[in-house]
Amino acid sequence: xxxxxxxxxxxxxxxxxxxxxxxxxxxxxxxxxxxxxxxxxxxxxxxxxxxxxxxxxxxxxxxxxxxxxxxxxxxxxxxxxxxxxxxxxxxxxxxxxxxxxxxxxxxxxxxxxxxxxxxxxxxxxxxxxxxxxxxxxxxxxxxxxxxxxxxxxxxxxxxxxxxxxxxxxxxxxxxxxxxxxxxxxxxxxxxxxxxxxxxxxxxxxxxxxxxxxxxxxxxxxxxxxxxxxxxxxxxxxxxxxxxxxxxxxxxxxxxxxxxxxxxxxxxxxxxxxxxxxxxxxxxxxxxxxxxxxxxxxxxxxxxxxxxxxxxxxxxxxxxxxxxxxxxxxxxxxxxxxxxxxxxxxxxxxxxxxxxxxxxxxxxxxxxxxxxxxxxxxxxxxxxxxxxxxxxxxxxxxxxxxxxxxxxxxxxxxxxxxxxxxxxxxxxxxxxxxxxxxxxxxxxxxxxxxxxxxxxxxxxxxxxxxxxxxxxxxxxxxxxxxxxxxxxxxxxxxxxxxxxxxxxxxxxxx
Amino acid sequence: xxxxxxxxxxxxxxxxxxxxxxxxxxxxxxxxxxxxxxxxxxxxxxxxxxxxxxxxxxxxxxxxxxxxxxxxxxxxxxxxxxxxxxxxxxxxxxxxxxxxxxxxxxxxxxxxxxxxxxxxxxxxxxxxxxxxxxxxxxxxxxxxxxxxxxxxxxxxxxxxxxxxxxxxxxxxxxxxxxxxxxxxxxxxxxxxxxxxxxxxxxxxxxxxxxxxxxxxxxxxxxxxxxxxxxxxxxxxxxxxxxxxxxxxxxxxxxxxxxxxxxxxxxxxxxxxxxxxxxxxxxxxxxxxxxxxxxxxxxxxxxxxxxxxxxxxxxxxxxxxxxxxxxxxxxxxxxxxxxxxx
Numbered sequence: 005x006x007x008x009x010x011x012x013x014x015x016x017x018x019x020x021x022x023x024x025x026x027x028x029x030x031x032x033x034x035x036x037x038x039x040x041x042x043x044x045x046x047x048x049x050x051x052x053x054x055x056x057x058x059x060x061x062x063x064x065x066x067x068x069x070x071x072x073x074x075x076x077x078x079x080x081x082x083x084x085x086x087x088x089x090x091x092x093x094x095x096x097x098x099x100x101x102x103x104x105x106x107x108x109x110x111x112x113x114x115x116x117x118x119x120x121x122x123x124x125x126x127x128x129x130x131x132x133x134x135x136x137x138x139x140x141x142x143x144x145x146x147x148x149x150x151x152x153x154x155x156x157x158x159x160x161x162x163x164x165x166x167x168x169x170x171x172x173x174x175x176x177x178x179x180x181x182x183x184x185x186x187x188x189x190x191x192x193x194x195x196x197x198x199x200x201x202x203x204x205x206x207x208x209x210x211x212x213x214x215x216x217x218x219x220x221x222x223x224x225x226x227x228x229x230x231x232x233x234x235x236x237x238x239x240x241x242x243x244x245x246x247x248x249x250x251x252x253x254x255x256x257x258x259x260x261x262x263x264x265x266x267x268x269x270x271x272x273x274x275x276x277x278x279x280x281x282x283x284x285x286x287x288x289x290x291x292x293x294x295x296x297x298x299x300x301x302x303x304x305x306x307x308x309x310x311x312x313x314x315x316x317x318x319x320x321x322x323x324x325x326x327x328x329x330x331x332x333x334x335x336x337x338x339x340x341x342x343x344x345x346x347x348x349x350x351x352x353x354x355x356x357x358x359x360x361x362x363x364x365x366x367x368x369x370x371x372x373x374x375x376x377x378x379x380x381x382x383x384x385x386x387x388x389x390x391x392x393x394x395x396x397x398x399x400x401x402x403x404x405x406x407x408x409x410x411x412x413x414x415x416x417x418x419x420x421x422x423x424x425x426x427x428x429x430x431x432x433x434x435x436x437x438x439x440x441x442x443x444x445x446x447x448x449x450x451x452x453x454x455x456x457x458x459x460x461x462x463x464x465x466x467x468x469x470x471x472x473x474x475x476x477x478x479x480x481x482x483x484x485x486x487x488x489x490x491x492x493x494x495x496x497x498x499x500x501x502x503x504x505x506x507x508x509x510x511x512x513x
Numbered sequence: 514x515x516x517x518x519x520x521x522x523x524x525x526x527x528x529x530x531x532x533x534x535x536x537x538x539x540x541x542x543x544x545x546x547x548x549x550x551x552x553x554x555x556x557x558x559x560x561x562x563x564x565x566x567x568x569x570x571x572x573x574x575x576x577x578x579x580x581x582x583x584x585x586x587x588x589x590x591x592x593x594x595x596x597x598x599x600x601x602x603x604x605x606x607x608x609x610x611x612x613x614x615x616x617x618x619x620x621x622x623x624x625x626x627x628x629x630x631x632x633x634x635x636x637x638x639x640x641x642x643x644x645x646x647x648x649x650x651x652x653x654x655x656x657x658x659x660x661x662x663x664x665x666x667x668x669x670x671x672x673x674x675x676x677x678x679x680x681x682x683x684x685x686x687x688x689x690x691x692x693x694x695x696x697x698x699x700x701x702x703x704x705x706x707x708x709x710x711x712x713x714x715x716x717x718x719x720x721x722x723x724x725x726x727x728x729x730x731x732x733x734x735x736x737x738x739x740x741x742x743x744x745x746x747x748x749x750x751x752x753x754x755x756x757x758x759x760x761x762x763x764x765x766x767x768x769x770x771x772x773x774x775x776x777x778x779x780x781x782x783x784x785x786x787x788x789x790x791x792x793x794x795x796x797x798x799x800x801x802x803x804x805x806x807x808x809x810x811x812x813x814x815x816x817x818x819x820x821x822x823x824x825x826x827x828x829x830x831x832x833x834x835x836x837x838x839x840x841x842x843x844x845x846x847x848x849x850x851x852x853x854x
Binding site for chain 2: 313315334335336338339340345347352353354355356357358359363367368370371374377378379381421
């Protein structure tokens with residue numbers, strides 16, 4: 005059922021006039037799309053542009069679409085995911101859906117376990133042998149007997165892809181596959197994808213990250229507001245042109261970093277260390293300054309931030325705020341000394357997703373907004389309203405559940421929470437992960453504004469363009485130590501990578 | 514959330530805020546929210562109308578007051594239970610703790626009504642409730658043991674203790690003691706007034722205080738709560754103390770109403786209180802639930818029980834019906850809550 009059945013023109017999937025309506029909104033509006041065997045087809049667009057919806061239609065998740073779909077030259081009406089899988093469409097989800105307690109092989113064959121000779125029992129050895137062959141074929145170096153909970157996020161992503169490939173699909177859809185990967189891991193992923201395409205599998209690559217699209221895609225389709233704006237080979241696109249097509253406006257302001265007068269040192273760490281994570285970390289962040297902290301996953305950059313914030317305290321060294329040595333054992337301590345931090349994973353540590361926008365935003369300020377333990381609700385509403393306007397948070401009302409907001413809006417809520425009571429030091433761990441280009445520019449503008457107000461900002465990011473575009477100084481970590489420091493002027497992508505990758509083998513994948 | 518907000522939300526779905534399937538979710542969730550928040554009142558009204566039509570004796574003031582009186586014991590416990598459930602916890606020990614608190618109250622209610630004895634008869638159950646709650650809270654929050662296990666343990670231990678301490682019931686309580694459980698102000702029984710006051714207090718705490726806000730946040734996402742500087746263990750500890758307090762108060766009312774202290778009291782009160790909360794829509798995963806809905810849940814159980822008795826439905830059949838209704842309520846709630854992922 006694999007690529008062998010591709011028609012002569014090489015088009016494995018032909019979508020015509022696809023429309024998917026949600027109550028109140030047309031998510032996908034009369035979109036035509038052809039996917040060819042062996043191509044890597046980038047699908048880009050802002051959040052809400054309809055790219056995931058379009059691909060979910062193809063994966064059989066939305067049976068109530070209108071329009072025509074041909075797969076392998078055969079007209080089909082997709083009504084369920086199973087049917088789509090059998091027709092050769094495999095979707096690798098944005099959010100990881102592996103069972104951590106099971107092994108790599110178990111996960112790949114979940115629900116399709118090979119049987120042992122004794123009826124009713126499954127054969128672990130057969131599954132592992134098959135998984136080993138599969139992983140070798142697609143060039144993923146993982147032990148099929150390894151438990152998934154011991155794997156890094158990047159490795160789990162590769163397992164997800166292997167799971168998709170194990171279905172032997174005509175079309176493999178990857179929805180934002182790199183949102184938690186480092187540079188090195190992304191390159192590994194690209195190698196795997198290119199290998200699959202070379203064997204004739206059509207790859208649909210949904211992404212926010214344009215540099216990746218340029219690096220890997222053969223053709224690119226841009227969606228905006230449910231419509232297809234354009235499809236063209238990658239050579240015909242420029243980055244500026246692509247951005248303009250996506251957002252419908254000029255976006256020269258993705259990294260707005262103004263010149264700011266640098267003030268006194270607000271945060272200083274001296275010889276900070278935590279056993280097994282990092283050691284001898286010393287640096288300063290001044291008021292008005294954005295200091296970028298870059299490193300590959302496993303370099304200890306997030307761990308340093310978590311130590312400064314007290315999530316997992318350091319066991320040696322010193323932290324100073326405004327020149328005063330402070331003891332930080334818990335986030336409460338950090339907060340009381342004017343340190344704020346937005347977490348790397350906003351769903352896990354930032355948001356209380358079933359509660360309202362108002363509750364989430366006012367959480368930090370609640371102490372100031374209440375008298376004798378009672379929340380002054382009208383003041384709360386007013387303050388939350390102020391923050392909604394200040395950050396341009398797009399929401400229907402203050403009582404909207406946070407789970408119903410877009411990724412970019414959620415991120416603004418997390419940042420906004422910390423600005424309700426202005427901190428001295430703001431640590432941002434991956435502030436733009438998984439949010440679209442328009443929201444990214446807005447978050448960058450917010451960061452710039454905060455530095456302008458005299459805050460000391462420590463910015464952690466896996467995205468080099470962001471680090472380069474936003475930081476006044478850049479600290480590079482590798483293997484739990486501080487490798488080198490660059491000023492804004494001397495920093496280049498190559499120099500930073502050289503330090504970050506260093507002599508060590510980068511990443512685990 | 515008032516009705517206007519619900520509809521404005523539904524109307525604004527066209528904005529496509531989240532885009533992708535989000536827009537649909539906004540609308541579906543808003544309709545579901547309306548049903549979820551008001552469906553339970555609807556269910557109660559339907560039950561009351563049905564029993565009123567089916568059994569004439571049901572629709573008397575006396576019977577209404579009787580139902581309220583019967584609901585008050587469980588209702589007060591269910592209030593405390595709601596606090597623990599909101600933090601994604603649970604308190605299974607409430608029935609056993611009620612027996613302990615009730616017994617010690619009875620011991621002193623039996624003695625001559627000196628000031629000290631009266632004071633102890635009235636205050637000791639509350640104190641014991643608080644103490645029992647502290648024990649639960651300390652182990653759960655301090656040692657980090659799963660609340661289901663901890664309170665399952667104390668459920669057994671408290672019961673063992675009180676049976677060991679005094680297996681024989683105490684019946685000859687002093688007459689003054691009757692007033693709490695059997696007295697009334699005007700036509701309204703005192704337990705009903707206490708339930709009402711407790712409901713109002715819990716409502717105010719959960720909706721208007723910082724503490725109440727933190728209860729929801731800790732239950733909704735303990736990691737985020739910690740990162741936001743909330744003292745999570747202290748919050749967890751506190752909800753078990755609140756639950757213990759409610760149990761103590763309920764024990765006093767219960768013992769006084771029966772004019773008897775028994776080591777076997779309150780055997781399935783934990784299940785009834787949990788049922789009231791979950792029928793009222795509280796999520797066992799934490800972060801979702803309303804005190805008013807818990808009380809309505811308790812009322813639904815009370816009305817059902819009372820109505821079925823009046824319809825001469827045999828007790829085993831009643832149990833089966835109530836069991837099915839608990840499951841159906843939670844199932845329905847899950848359906849109304851379904852969202853995109």
